[in-house]
Amino acid sequence: MKIGFIGLGVMGAPMAGHLHRVFGLVGIHTRTRSKADPLLSQGVAWFETPQALAQQCDVVCTMLGFPPDVHAVYFGPEGILAGAHSGLCCIDFTTTRPQLAKDIASQLTTCGGFFFDAPVSGGDVGARQATLSIMVGGSKTQFPIIQSLLEAVGQKVVYQGHAGAGQHTKMTNQIVIAGTMIGVCEALLYGVRAGLDLETMLSSIRPGAAGCWTLENLAPRILKQDFEPGFYIEHFVKDMEIALNEASRLGICLPGLALVHQFYRAAQNIGLGKKGTQALYRVLESLASPT
Amino acid sequence: MKIGFIGLGVMGAPMAGHLHRVFGLVGIHTRTRSKADPLLSQGVAWFETPQALAQQCDVVCTMLGFPPDVHAVYFGPEGILAGAHSGLCCIDFTTTRPQLAKDIASQLTTCGGFFFDAPVSGGDVGARQATLSIMVGGSKTQFPIIQSLLEAVGQKVVYQGHAGAGQHTKMTNQIVIAGTMIGVCEALLYGVRAGLDLETMLSSIRPGAAGCWTLENLAPRILKQDFEPGFYIEHFVKDMEIALNEASRLGICLPGLALVHQFYRAAQNIGLGKKGTQALYRVLESLASPT
Numbered sequence: 008m009k010i011g012f013i014g015l016g017v018m019g020a021p022m023a024g025h026l027h028r029v030f031g032l033v034g035i036h037t038r039t040r041s042k043a044d045p046l047l048s049q050g051v052a053w054f055e056t057p058q059a060l061a062q063q064c065d066v067v068c069t070m071l072g073f074p075p076d077v078h079a080v081y082f083g084p085e086g087i088l089a090g091a092h093s094g095l096c097c098i099d100f101t102t103t104r105p106q107l108a109k110d111i112a113s114q115l116t117t118c119g120g121f122f123f124d125a126p127v128s129g130g131d132v133g134a135r136q137a138t139l140s141i142m143v144g145g146s147k148t149q150f151p152i153i154q155s156l157l158e159a160v161g162q163k164v165v166y167q168g169h170a171g172a173g174q175h176t177k178m179t180n181q182i183v184i185a186g187t188m189i190g191v192c193e194a195l196l197y198g199v200r201a202g203l204d205l206e207t208m209l210s211s212i213r214p215g216a217a218g219c220w221t222l223e224n225l226a227p228r229i230l231k232q233d234f235e236p237g238f239y240i241e242h243f244v245k246d247m248e249i250a251l252n253e254a255s256r257l258g259i260c261l262p263g264l265a266l267v268h269q270f271y272r273a274a275q276n277i278g279l280g281k282k283g284t285q286a287l288y289r290v291l292e293s294l295a296s297p298t
Numbered sequence: 299m300k301i302g303f304i305g306l307g308v309m310g311a312p313m314a315g316h317l318h319r320v321f322g323l324v325g326i327h328t329r330t331r332s333k334a335d336p337l338l339s340q341g342v343a344w345f346e347t348p349q350a351l352a353q354q355c356d357v358v359c360t361m362l363g364f365p366p367d368v369h370a371v372y373f374g375p376e377g378i379l380a381g382a383h384s385g386l387c388c389i390d391f392t393t394t395r396p397q398l399a400k401d402i403a404s405q406l407t408t409c410g411g412f413f414f415d416a417p418v419s420g421g422d423v424g425a426r427q428a429t430l431s432i433m434v435g436g437s438k439t440q441f442p443i444i445q446s447l448l449e450a451v452g453q454k455v456v457y458q459g460h461a462g463a464g465q466h467t468k469m470t471n472q473i474v475i476a477g478t479m480i481g482v483c484e485a486l487l488y489g490v491r492a493g494l495d496l497e498t499m500l501s502s503i504r505p506g507a508a509g510c511w512t513l514e515n516l517a518p519r520i521l522k523q524d525f526e527p528g529f530y531i532e533h534f535v536k537d538m539e540i541a542l543n544e545a546s547r548l549g550i551c552l553p554g555l556a557l558v559h560q561f562y563r564a565a566q567n568i569g570l571g572k573k574g575t576q577a578l579y580r581v582l583e584s585l586a587s588p589t
Contacts, residue, residue: 179503186478
């Protein structure tokens with residue numbers, strides 16, 4: 008199985024590394040060529056375009072940033088689809104629009120290939136440790152072909168349904184996180200202003216009904232005023248915008264998500280777009296009276 | 299140590315039962331006398347008023363509904379304070395206003411007694427199994443006197459600080475829950491409308507960054523359309539109102555909590571006040587287009 012990988016960012020680089028270690032990569036492509044150096048030095052070939060890479064591969068994996076990046080890499084003049092051939096399998100790990108996943112799937116099917124949307128959760132740590140949760144949409148009959156490949160980068164690989172279902176599942180993940188994030192940030196601000204000892208407070212509330220990953224993993228960073236990513240605010244904003252657009256299309260209201268999205272937009276407005284999602288705390292803090 | 303208990307509702311009855319089993323109760327009082335029958339049949343004495351009970355006790359515990367109930371039981375003409383004496387210790391398990399806790403503490407100190415606010419988390423199940431988390435505010439030097447008593451009803455007993463600190467800690471707990479609750483309800487609604495298999499979706503998102511008690515414990519009930527309490531919406535609304543009032547006083551904005559509070563008020567408006575907090579799902583569902 009000749010595998011290629013496109014997109015060697017914070018997530019893509021370690022994921023490509025795992026695939027190379029387990030299966031051997033045929034070739035790579037990424038926007039900033041210098042990011043490819045570690046894999047090139049291990050003998051992986053560089054390809055100038057997604058099209059050229061697709062022509063030489065059985066499987067092409069992509070891990071990009073925003074939906075327009077995904078669109079360009081697949082549909083662009085030198086994109087993957089321009090190099091598509093019968094039997095080509097593409098897997099997109101990017102969190103992107105469910106409809107875009109469906110469009111790629113449909114186009115690739117026309118070329119005799121097949122496509123899986125396979126967004127991940129678990130962040131840079133999960134990517135480095137190959138412990139990602141991977142939510143897969145696409146053909147059920149063809150899923151077994153790529154399962155072992157996905158298991159080289161993820162710990163929990165679950166087939167979720169037809170094309171786009173991986174993206175939809177990722178959206179539900181992000182919607183829950185929007186809620187836990189504002190709840191935790193507001194609770195910490197309340198605790199600070201009420202004069203509580205925050206560590207002692209956390210020891211009471213963490214084991215009970217308020218317990219959540221965010222309280223466990225991000226509250227301690229907030230207490231240390233550590234707002235580094237983790238997961239970038241600008242990527243979270245993108246995800247929330249996809250979810251809100253989908254919600255409109257699906258005929259549902261998500262008022263909590265809409266509110267949290269606005270406060271994260273505010274975070275971007277005040278220059279926090281490259282900070283971690285826990286920096287929502289700083290937005291709420293900026294709305295409080297002087298102490 | 300002669301212990302009395304006032305308030306034998308869903309939470310109070312099992313808590314009083316544990317205290318009677320471990321230490322023996324001297325007397326009880328509650329609004330609806332029939333609720334006292336099980337303990338009266340075990341030889342516990344009935345007292346017509348909180349005042350009369352306080353006169354005969356070293357320790358009086360209260361577990362009531364709303365802040366006005368707490369106010370009446372302590373400050374009323376036949377209330378606990380009317381029967382206060384030197385050395386009387388009162389413990390209020392009700393979730394109520396931090397300022398009310400401070401007022402009781404100050405009044406009881408004047409009478410030579412002392413007071414602890416000790417709101418709990420863990421619900422009716424925690425009360426029955428004596429596994430509650432108890433967040434304690436009051437005198438640090440006197441806390442050891444009541445610790446073993448609290449450990450008869452709770453699994454995690456943590457001293458949080460001066461009078462009111464127990465209530466403030468409980469507020470941080472409720473603020474987090476407001477966030478997790480709207481996040482989980484919106485995610486489930488999204489998943490339903492996107493056509494996902496919800497059990498499969500949950501298997502992908504539960505182990506990761508979206509993981510929370512609400513997703514673990516209440517999402518399965520929502521999927522079964524089980525909206526029974528658990529924790530009453532009308533009590534949660536009360537708690538959120540206390541937190542929002544405190545937030546104003548503390549000079550902070552809690553936009554997430556304010557939004558969730560409004561949707562729970564809407565839940566009350568459409569007759570869901572006696573349902574469990576997971577019935578927020580039904581409010582969001584009622585705002586969606588017909589399927």
